[in-house]
Amino acid sequence: xxxxLITLFLEAIWLTHECGVFGAIxxxxxxxxxxxxxxxxxxxxxxxHRGQESAGIVTSEGKSARTFNxxxxxxxxxxxxxxxxxxxLKGNLGIGHTRYSTSAASExxxxxxxxxxxAHGALAVAHNGELVNCSSLRKMVxxxxxxxxxxxxxxxxxxxxxxxPPEGETxxxxxxxxxxxxxx
Numbered sequence: 001x002x003x004x005l006i007t008l009f010l011e012a013i014w015l016t017h018e019c020g021v022f023g024a025i026x027x028x029x030x031x032x033x034x035x036x037x038x039x040x041x042x043x044x045x046x047x048x049h050r051g052q053e054s055a056g057i058v059t060s061e062g063k064s065a066r067t068f069n070x071x072x073x074x075x076x077x078x079x080x081x082x083x084x085x086x087x088x089l090k091g092n093l094g095i096g097h098t099r100y101s102t103s104a105a106s107e108x109x110x111x112x113x114x115x116x117x118x119a120h121g122a123l124a125v126a127h128n129g130e131l132v133n134c135s136s137l138r139k140m141v142x143x144x145x146x147x148x149x150x151x152x153x154x155x156x157x158x159x160x161x162x163x164x165p166p167e168g169e170t171x172x173x174x175x176x177x178x179x180x181x182x183x184x
Contacts, residue, residue, distance in 0.1 A: 018050065019097060019098060019100050019128040019129070020048065021095065021096070022095070024036045025092065025093040037059050037091070040057050041081050048077055051099040051100030054098070055073070055080050055099065055111070056111045057072070058096075058126075059091030060094065061090065061092060068122050070113070072097075072111035097128075109149065110150050112126050112154050114126075118162045120172060125158040127154040137153075144163055165177045
């Protein structure tokens with residue numbers, strides 16, 4: 001995958017009601033005929049029974065875009081995504097998340113999707129579940145000089161994906177190798 005934008009969905013193995021993750025991609029060039037943010041918002045409404053503490057949506061115009069449009073907040077979806085917020089979520093692809101906290105406090109700083117800016121472009125991650133090896137992964141990421149702003153395992157996943165895999169990379173980021181290294 002040789003693009004400046006990678007959107008990644010990681011779903012936990014446990015089949016319990018913890019969070020909801022929803023993504024959408026509009027085909028063709030921006031602007032598409034599909035309001036991707038509206039599609040994602042409706043998907044999150046359908047998944048809101050999985051988490052009612054907070055929600056967020058991140059959109060982008062695709063490969064050539066260097067930035068994301070993001071809106072997230074605490075509470076129910078209909079209180080977070082008003083008309084003004086939805087107008088700012090332009091793009092032909094995006095991910096959304098509705099949260100039921102299983103780790104980290106129920107605070108706005110822990111709202112997802114998490115977005116980080118890397119040397120290879122921006123990366124957005126929405127995640128459902130808990131990491132069983134969160135402590136050891138946190139030590140590894142901190143040991144590699146990466147700062148963490150939250151205690152969320154989802155931020156930890158996002159930052160870990162930004163690290164170069166031990167095998168190294170040629171010709172830009174090797175996202176499959178990074179994901180494989182993270183999953184080990």
